Amino acid sequence: MAVxxxxxxxxxxxxxxxxxxxxxxxxxxxxxxxxxxVADALGAYAETPFSxxxxxxxxxxxxxxFFVYALTFGLMILGAIYLVVxxxxxxDLALDTETYRANRTIRWAMAVLxxxxxxxxxxxxxxxxxxxADPALYRSAIRKWLMYLTLLLSSMVLLGDLMAVxxxxxxxxxxxxxxxxxxxxxxxxxxxxxxxxxxxxKGDAA
Numbered sequence: 001m002a003v004x005x006x007x008x009x010x011x012x013x014x015x016x017x018x019x020x021x022x023x024x025x026x027x028x029x030x031x032x033x034x035x036x037x038v039a040d041a042l043g044a045y046a047e048t049p050f051s052x053x054x055x056x057x058x059x060x061x062x063x064x065x066f067f068v069y070a071l072t073f074g075l076m077i078l079g080a081i082y083l084v085v086x087x088x089x090x091x092d093l094a095l096d097t098e099t100y101r102a103n104r105t106i107r108w109a110m111a112v113l114x115x116x117x118x119x120x121x122x123x124x125x126x127x128x129x130x131x132x133a134d135p136a137l138y139r140s141a142i143r144k145w146l147m148y149l150t151l152l153l154s155s156m157v158l159l160g161d162l163m164a165v166x167x168x169x170x171x172x173x174x175x176x177x178x179x180x181x182x183x184x185x186x187x188x189x190x191x192x193x194x195x196x197x198x199x200x201x202k203g204d205a206a
Contacts, residue, residue, distance in 0.1 A: 007028070007033065007037065007041045008041060008044060010028075010041075011024060011028075011041040011042060011044070011045065011053075012045065012052070012053050012055075014027075015045055015051075015052075015053040016051055016052045016053055021042050021047075024038075024042065025038050025042065028041070062140070062142070065140045065141075065142040065143060066142050068123065068127065069127075069140070069142050069143050069146050070142075070146065071123065072120060072123045072124060072127065073146045073147075073149075073150055075116045075119055075120040075123070076120055076150070076192070077150075077153070078112065078116050079112070079113060079116040079117055079120055080188050080189075080192060082108075082109040082112040082113055082116070083109075083113060083188055084184055084185055084188055085105060085109045086105075086106060086109035086110065086113065087181075087184040088181050088184065089103075089105040089106045089109065090106065091177060091180050091181055091184075092177070093106070095177055138202075138203035139203075143203075144200075144203070147196050147199060147200055148200070150192065150196050151193060151196055151197060151200070154189045154190075154192045154193040154196075155189075155193060157185065157189040158186060158189045158190060158193065161182055161185045161186050161189065162186075164182060165179075165182050168182075
Protein backbone atom coordinates (compact mmCIF):
# COMPACT_ATOMS: atom_id res chain seq x y z
CA MET A 1 0.00 0.00 0.00
CA ALA A 2 1.37 3.41 -0.94
CA VAL A 3 1.90 5.80 1.95
CA UNK A 4 0.68 9.37 1.45
CA UNK A 5 3.23 12.16 1.57
CA UNK A 6 1.52 13.79 4.55
CA UNK A 7 1.52 10.56 6.56
CA UNK A 8 5.12 9.78 5.64
CA UNK A 9 6.23 13.31 6.56
CA UNK A 10 4.39 13.21 9.90
CA UNK A 11 5.90 9.82 10.76
CA UNK A 12 9.39 10.98 9.89
CA UNK A 13 9.04 14.18 11.94
CA UNK A 14 7.57 12.30 14.91
CA UNK A 15 10.40 9.76 14.90
CA UNK A 16 12.94 12.58 14.60
CA UNK A 17 11.31 14.28 17.59
CA UNK A 18 11.94 11.19 19.72
CA UNK A 19 8.40 9.79 19.78
CA UNK A 20 8.14 6.01 20.13
CA UNK A 21 6.52 3.91 17.46
CA UNK A 22 3.75 2.99 19.89
CA UNK A 23 2.98 6.65 20.57
CA UNK A 24 2.95 7.45 16.85
CA UNK A 25 0.71 4.46 16.11
CA UNK A 26 -1.75 5.48 18.82
CA UNK A 27 -1.87 9.08 17.59
CA UNK A 28 -2.42 8.05 13.96
CA UNK A 29 -5.05 5.46 14.86
CA UNK A 30 -6.92 7.99 16.98
CA UNK A 31 -6.86 10.37 13.99
CA UNK A 32 -8.59 7.85 11.72
CA UNK A 33 -5.69 6.16 9.93
CA UNK A 34 -6.16 2.43 9.40
CA UNK A 35 -3.89 -0.16 11.00
CA UNK A 36 -2.40 -1.10 7.61
CA UNK A 37 -1.67 2.54 6.77
CA VAL A 38 0.00 3.05 10.14
CA ALA A 39 2.06 -0.12 9.74
CA ASP A 40 3.18 0.91 6.25
CA ALA A 41 4.12 4.41 7.42
CA LEU A 42 6.21 3.12 10.33
CA GLY A 43 7.64 0.29 8.25
CA ALA A 44 9.06 2.81 5.78
CA TYR A 45 11.70 3.75 8.39
CA ALA A 46 14.30 1.44 9.90
CA GLU A 47 14.15 0.70 13.63
CA THR A 48 17.52 2.21 14.47
CA PRO A 49 18.45 4.82 17.10
CA PHE A 50 19.95 7.03 14.40
CA SER A 51 18.48 10.49 13.89
CA UNK A 52 17.02 11.61 11.53
CA UNK A 53 15.06 8.40 10.80
CA UNK A 54 16.66 6.15 8.20
CA UNK A 55 14.27 5.30 5.31
CA UNK A 56 14.02 1.71 4.17
CA UNK A 57 14.57 0.89 0.48
CA UNK A 58 11.38 1.37 -1.54
CA UNK A 59 10.04 -0.23 -4.70
CA UNK A 60 11.18 1.43 -7.90
CA UNK A 61 9.42 2.03 -11.21
CA UNK A 62 11.13 2.72 -14.52
CA UNK A 63 10.27 2.64 -18.22
CA UNK A 64 13.15 0.24 -18.80
CA UNK A 65 11.72 -2.22 -16.26
CA PHE A 66 8.31 -2.04 -17.90
CA PHE A 67 9.72 -2.81 -21.34
CA VAL A 68 12.00 -5.66 -20.26
CA TYR A 69 9.66 -7.38 -17.84
CA ALA A 70 6.52 -6.89 -19.94
CA LEU A 71 8.35 -8.41 -22.91
CA THR A 72 9.72 -11.27 -20.79
CA PHE A 73 6.40 -12.16 -19.20
CA GLY A 74 4.54 -11.67 -22.47
CA LEU A 75 6.85 -14.14 -24.21
CA MET A 76 6.50 -16.56 -21.31
CA ILE A 77 2.70 -16.51 -21.53
CA LEU A 78 2.77 -16.78 -25.32
CA GLY A 79 5.22 -19.68 -25.15
CA ALA A 80 3.19 -21.46 -22.47
CA ILE A 81 -0.02 -21.16 -24.52
CA TYR A 82 1.58 -22.56 -27.65
CA LEU A 83 3.40 -25.27 -25.73
CA VAL A 84 0.00 -26.46 -24.53
CA VAL A 85 -1.38 -26.11 -28.08
CA UNK A 86 1.52 -28.15 -29.44
CA UNK A 87 1.11 -30.91 -26.87
CA UNK A 88 -2.64 -31.04 -27.45
CA UNK A 89 -2.09 -31.29 -31.20
CA UNK A 90 0.41 -34.11 -30.71
CA UNK A 91 -2.11 -35.93 -28.53
CA ASP A 92 -4.74 -35.55 -31.24
CA LEU A 93 -2.28 -36.72 -33.87
CA ALA A 94 -1.29 -39.75 -31.81
CA LEU A 95 -4.93 -40.74 -31.52
CA ASP A 96 -5.56 -40.15 -35.25
CA THR A 97 -8.18 -37.45 -34.70
CA GLU A 98 -8.36 -34.45 -37.04
CA THR A 99 -4.89 -35.25 -38.36
CA TYR A 100 -4.75 -32.53 -41.02
CA ARG A 101 -5.71 -29.72 -38.70
CA ALA A 102 -3.38 -31.06 -36.04
CA ASN A 103 -0.45 -30.99 -38.47
CA ARG A 104 -1.11 -27.35 -39.32
CA THR A 105 -1.42 -26.53 -35.62
CA ILE A 106 1.85 -28.27 -34.87
CA ARG A 107 3.71 -26.25 -37.51
CA TRP A 108 2.38 -22.93 -36.23
CA ALA A 109 2.99 -23.78 -32.56
CA MET A 110 6.57 -24.83 -33.37
CA ALA A 111 7.15 -21.58 -35.26
CA VAL A 112 6.00 -19.57 -32.24
CA LEU A 113 8.10 -21.59 -29.80
CA UNK A 114 11.22 -21.43 -32.00
CA UNK A 115 11.07 -17.63 -31.83
CA UNK A 116 9.65 -17.04 -28.33
CA UNK A 117 11.64 -19.61 -26.32
CA UNK A 118 15.22 -18.44 -27.01
CA UNK A 119 14.28 -14.77 -26.61
CA UNK A 120 12.54 -15.51 -23.30
CA UNK A 121 15.49 -17.56 -22.03
CA UNK A 122 17.97 -14.88 -23.07
CA UNK A 123 15.99 -12.14 -21.31
CA UNK A 124 15.55 -14.29 -18.20
CA UNK A 125 19.23 -15.26 -17.93
CA UNK A 126 20.24 -11.64 -18.58
CA UNK A 127 17.96 -10.32 -15.84
CA UNK A 128 19.03 -13.04 -13.40
CA UNK A 129 22.64 -12.00 -13.86
CA UNK A 130 21.72 -8.38 -13.14
CA UNK A 131 19.70 -9.39 -10.06
CA UNK A 132 22.64 -11.41 -8.75
CA ALA A 133 24.97 -8.45 -9.25
CA ASP A 134 22.54 -5.91 -7.77
CA PRO A 135 19.85 -7.35 -5.41
CA ALA A 136 18.27 -3.88 -5.24
CA LEU A 137 16.68 -4.67 -8.62
CA TYR A 138 14.39 -7.11 -6.82
CA ARG A 139 12.51 -4.04 -5.58
CA SER A 140 11.25 -3.19 -9.06
CA ALA A 141 7.51 -2.55 -8.70
CA ILE A 142 6.87 -3.51 -12.33
CA ARG A 143 8.61 -6.84 -11.81
CA LYS A 144 6.58 -7.59 -8.68
CA TRP A 145 3.27 -6.67 -10.31
CA LEU A 146 3.91 -8.83 -13.36
CA MET A 147 5.08 -11.75 -11.25
CA TYR A 148 1.98 -11.63 -9.09
CA LEU A 149 -0.15 -11.28 -12.22
CA THR A 150 1.54 -14.41 -13.57
CA LEU A 151 0.79 -16.24 -10.32
CA LEU A 152 -2.84 -15.12 -10.57
CA LEU A 153 -3.19 -16.30 -14.18
CA SER A 154 -1.48 -19.64 -13.57
CA SER A 155 -3.55 -20.33 -10.45
CA MET A 156 -6.76 -19.50 -12.34
CA VAL A 157 -5.72 -21.86 -15.14
CA LEU A 158 -5.06 -24.62 -12.59
CA LEU A 159 -8.45 -24.09 -10.98
CA GLY A 160 -10.18 -23.98 -14.36
CA ASP A 161 -8.39 -27.16 -15.40
CA LEU A 162 -9.56 -28.91 -12.24
CA MET A 163 -13.12 -27.72 -12.83
CA ALA A 164 -13.00 -29.03 -16.41
CA VAL A 165 -11.79 -32.44 -15.20
CA UNK A 166 -14.55 -32.68 -12.60
CA UNK A 167 -17.16 -31.59 -15.15
CA UNK A 168 -15.93 -34.15 -17.70
CA UNK A 169 -16.04 -36.87 -15.07
CA UNK A 170 -19.59 -35.98 -14.03
CA UNK A 171 -20.68 -35.64 -17.67
CA UNK A 172 -19.23 -38.98 -18.71
CA UNK A 173 -16.66 -37.44 -21.08
CA UNK A 174 -13.64 -38.56 -19.06
CA UNK A 175 -11.57 -40.05 -21.91
CA UNK A 176 -7.85 -40.78 -22.11
CA UNK A 177 -7.49 -37.99 -24.65
CA UNK A 178 -9.18 -35.46 -22.39
CA UNK A 179 -7.18 -36.58 -19.36
CA UNK A 180 -3.90 -36.24 -21.26
CA UNK A 181 -4.77 -32.72 -22.38
CA UNK A 182 -5.82 -31.71 -18.86
CA UNK A 183 -2.55 -33.11 -17.50
CA UNK A 184 -0.54 -31.00 -19.97
CA UNK A 185 -2.34 -27.84 -18.87
CA UNK A 186 -1.81 -28.69 -15.20
CA UNK A 187 1.90 -29.40 -15.64
CA UNK A 188 2.63 -26.23 -17.63
CA UNK A 189 0.60 -23.94 -15.35
CA UNK A 190 1.97 -25.64 -12.23
CA UNK A 191 5.59 -25.27 -13.30
CA UNK A 192 5.07 -21.59 -14.08
CA UNK A 193 3.38 -21.04 -10.71
CA UNK A 194 6.14 -22.78 -8.74
CA UNK A 195 8.93 -21.07 -10.70
CA UNK A 196 7.67 -17.55 -10.08
CA UNK A 197 6.54 -18.25 -6.53
CA UNK A 198 10.11 -19.28 -5.76
CA UNK A 199 11.35 -16.13 -7.49
CA UNK A 200 9.10 -13.95 -5.35
CA UNK A 201 10.28 -15.63 -2.17
CA LYS A 202 13.89 -15.17 -3.23
CA GLY A 203 13.22 -11.49 -3.87
CA ASP A 204 11.58 -11.05 -0.46
CA ALA A 205 14.62 -12.61 1.19
CA ALA A 206 17.08 -10.43 -0.75
